[in-house]
Amino acid sequence: MDEITSVLSSVGDISVITRQSAFSFKSRIVEVRKVGRELGARFVVTGAIRQSGSRVRISVQLNSAITGANLWSQRYDEELKDLFDLQDKIASHVAGAISPSIRASEIAAARAVAPMNRKAYELYMSAFPHFWAHRREENERAIELLTSAVNKDPNDFRAKALRAWAYAQQATYLWSETPLRSREYAQSDAEAAILSSGDHAPSLVAIAAALSMTGLEHERSGVLLERALVLDPNSAWGWLRMGWNQIYHMRDIHDGLAAFDKAEALSPLDPFRFNIQFGRAYSSRCIWLEKRA
Structure with missing residues (x-):
């Protein structure tokens, strides 16, 4: 998840909370909205990695920290040949998918506000x-x-x-x-x-x-x-x-x-x-x- 955090940090419209703060929830089962409240975040990205032999399965999902709703999720099944190439590939794909999902959520939230307000x-x-x-x-x-x-x-x-x-x-x-x-x-x-x-x-x-x-x-x-x-x-x-x-x-x-x-x-x-x-x-x-x- 370090690579994904790093790539997301480069997106101009996304402010990413430092990994040190996010890692305080590592290995803990915590409700997404609680994570949002404690970190002051509007969105939470979670993921899991499983390896079997030379293959690796990576699952990533984006949730609203306000409603808890799942906004996007994806699973990647890859051959583990070059770890760094795989990290770059997955991070790029995730950032490319998450940015539009966050933008769509922000647009929906903005349009829910009365025009005069x-x-x-x-x-x-x-x-x-x-x-x-x-x-x-x-x-x-x-x-x-x-x-x-x-x-x-x-x-x-x-x-x-x-x-x-x-x-x-x-x-x-x-x-x-x-x-x-x-x-x-x-x-x-x-x-x-x-x-x-x-x-x-x-x-x-x-x-x-x-x-x-x-x-x-x-x-x-x-x-x-x-x-x-x-x-x-x-x-x-x-x-x-x-x-x-x-x-x-x-x-x-x-x-x-x-x-x-x-x-x-x-x-x-x-x-x-x-x-x-x-x-x-x-x-x-x-x-x-x-x-x-």
Whole structure:
């Protein structure tokens, strides 16, 4: 579980309690909600390892520390050839699966709060389903919610970063009667968010997406994406945007294709899977044209 804890610690939207505190519950049968109360945690990840000969079975589950409900579980049956490779593989898979599950739970909790009572973070989380819907009216609703979040907390760089991406979609897909103004809004939000985003990988990805979709700053976007993926190597959106940035920048198309494959492997049911497929199709065509030239 050390490797899983380490990988989860790199995810920008997840604050992981130190393993020393968590280990106080080792070998004890304790109700999940009690663990949450004692550690001040909203979610609890538990796991077990069994070995038989050269095979190992690892089971992992994610529970809400508030309700005790199981949010996600998975069992891995693997051949124990290289312990370190196996640790890295399982940790990556678990982080890739747990992050969306936690986000979905946070979104549900935010939407359960009456709209007039939502705080900036709850408004930010409430915007995601509309942002993912990839339709003009839904994207506009995401912008409205994110604007409300910024109005409640002008220093909320996460809301500004995601709004920059939403404005970039509005401009790129011509979901606005004034796409040039949407482009200006996207770049303005991106520049404002970058000043405070620090090491928040999801915001760095959103900022990079906004800049690359609305301008020619692919070099700068690439730097932001590289930084985001160092912070969170299991960010499916980071790999998705890295793939497109390779295409925009006309660098190694094979690297772009590999980035799309990585994104889909990390999040096979991602809301942006269509964008992964488009990117892979475009990359494959570019490679085919290279071979014919």
